[in-house]
Amino acid sequence: MGYRRNIKESTRRMLYARSGNMCAMYGCNNVLINENTSNISEICHIEAVNDDGARYNDNLTDEEVNSYDNLVLLCPRCHAIVDNKANESIYTVEYLKEMKRIHEQQIYDALMAQTVISPPVHVETYNVDRIVTYFNNVYEKNIDASYVHKIIKQIYSLNIAIRSVVYGITVQCANNMSEYIDVQRLHASVNLDIYQYAEIFMLLAKEKVVEETRYDGPMAGYEDEYGDFHFVQNDYLFRTTQGTWRLRKRGKVFVVIYRLLSGADDFYDFVINNNLDVLMKI
Incomplete structure (x- = not known):
């Protein structure tokens, strides 16, 4: 059967705020929302909603499946790669959660670095x-x-x-x-x-x-x-x-x-x- 897809609006806002408007995949530089307001972002469930999806776990609740910790923001191409069951041995739950953590930390560090004025290098x-x-x-x-x-x-x-x-x-x-x-x-x-x-x-x-x-x-x-x-x-x-x-x-x-x-x-x-x-x- 799988789970209900019901992501809270507050969770969506947090995902976008912490993404830095960038796909979270290693090496991907795709901007998710462009200046012309076109939005290519896709919310990926780390542990799948559907029972035939990648990394499906039947021990979760609907709330856990749709929680912030189980979601990552990707571009369409990277989402397709991650959710391809043929790639499941590479894109494990642990891999994706660590990838998301590092991406969000880099966005935070970059934001903090903008407040620091480095001395000029002559x-x-x-x-x-x-x-x-x-x-x-x-x-x-x-x-x-x-x-x-x-x-x-x-x-x-x-x-x-x-x-x-x-x-x-x-x-x-x-x-x-x-x-x-x-x-x-x-x-x-x-x-x-x-x-x-x-x-x-x-x-x-x-x-x-x-x-x-x-x-x-x-x-x-x-x-x-x-x-x-x-x-x-x-x-x-x-x-x-x-x-x-x-x-x-x-x-x-x-x-x-x-x-x-x-x-x-x-x-x-x-x-x-x-x-x-x-x-x-x-």
Whole structure:
């Protein structure tokens, strides 16, 4: 039989208020309500209303099924992926609740961050000519001083957890003399849970520091042991743990800076502590 679909208006308002007007799926940037007032949002039940739905639990009440804790706001495409029973082993109740929690925390943190005025970063006063020369001698794509200044400002605008991952990526790639990232080994060395780790890789991909190349297309996915195919382009948790990651042009700038400094300690001071004076050692 299933349950009655009866979501309270107050619950709906809370969902929209905490969503930041964004789909909650990892890696999805879809805006739910556009300026022209078109609304593409869909309320997804984490544990299904209908007994043939994904993650159905017959031990709940109508009130529990329609409660805030059992709902997440998604775009139509992500809703279809999540509610496809073929994907049920990936999009578990625990997975979706943690995904929702992280999304709402990020929206809250972004809102709080808007009230903080960061001191300006005057990186333009530092000479980065050796960085430019080294990069242009090693890599095919040429850069100039203004590009290096922009990348440094970019990394300094990110929080310390993200900069810690950038530090780990850079040291690993520089020491291995490779542009490819061992994401599983890196995760073991950082003090982050897998959900935070995946969110950071999603952000670094958006910032063009790294990229995932194995599951990058809209039809990318894998076939499970039962012959069911799972699409994973927007599933950054799966792509972070199972995908193939490498540095992009911006990420390679940090490898050059690391190599030109005297060691990992100086690079740590530069990236983690935002100490621009370290550049004077180059």
